[in-house]
Amino acid sequence: MKEQESKWSRRKDARPQEIIEAAMDEFVAKGYANAKLADVAKRAGVVKGTIYRYFETKADLFRAVARYLVAEHLSTIEGVPGSPATDAITALPLVLSHVAGKMSDSRLPGIVRMVLVEGRTFPDLAAVWHDEVIAKVAGLLTSTIERGQSTGAIRKGDPALMLFSIMGPMLLGALFRDTFPGSPFAPDLQALAAQHSDLLIHGVSPGRS
Known part of the structure; x- marks a missing residue:
């Protein structure tokens, strides 16, 4: 009996997460206007x-859904290693690789x-997405850029x-793949992240005109 109660408790604790996952699938499949809570419930069982x-x-x-998505991004970005003097440059390839991995899941570009x-x-x-996702991720990344500028690792300029x-x-590549999945021009997002990181590291470093 106790084992059954324990399983029931774990199932109950998991329900919000299961509902959020089902909602993502429903929003991507039908859009916000046409998504129905009854169909979300059906997906979630x-x-x-x-x-x-x-x-x-x-x-x-x-x-x-927005808070769930941003929590995953922030935890990864905040965990990027590096000293204050170098973490902006160290973080760049890791952050872009992380974005590529997340954007490879069609649900995220579908939500965007x-x-x-x-x-x-x-x-x-739009307000929810801006406040819960864009503002938080952009705030953290612009702070990282500003730190790099303050140490001389990144050239001066508007961080935003x-x-x-x-x-x-990265966003354009993900949306292109989502909209034109069969196109020969649809980029491999990890390859795009690696190449873009290389271009950016040379572009943001000081001493180049």
Whole structure:
């Protein structure tokens, strides 16, 4: 009996995570407007009422998806090794490789595409993605760039604009693969990350014009 109760407890503890995973699949498959909590529940193997125990609305569920995705990114970025004088350069290939790995899971570029397409119709959707994902990841990465600038490891310039130069090709590559999966021009994201890192390290280093 105790063993059954223990299994039930573990299953109950895992339910929010299972619901979030199911919601990601549903949002990617149908978009935000057409995603229904009943279908999320079906994917998660629970009744619809179970979702309301953890998430009051579809908007709350999307916020949980965003927080789940950003938590994975931040934990990896924050764990990048290196001293304050060198970690900006050390971090760059590791961060881009991490982004390539995450973007290879079609759900992440699928969610990004959903936000880009439906953000105007659902401003709260775009606001959640900006506040929960973009602001947190961009804030951490611009701070890393600023640290590199303060030690002379990275040339002077607007850290926010540098961030677009760093992350832009990775996002474009992921969206290209998601939109045109059969194209011969669809890039291998890990190869793109490696090549882009090499170009950036030479470009952001001081002493070059």
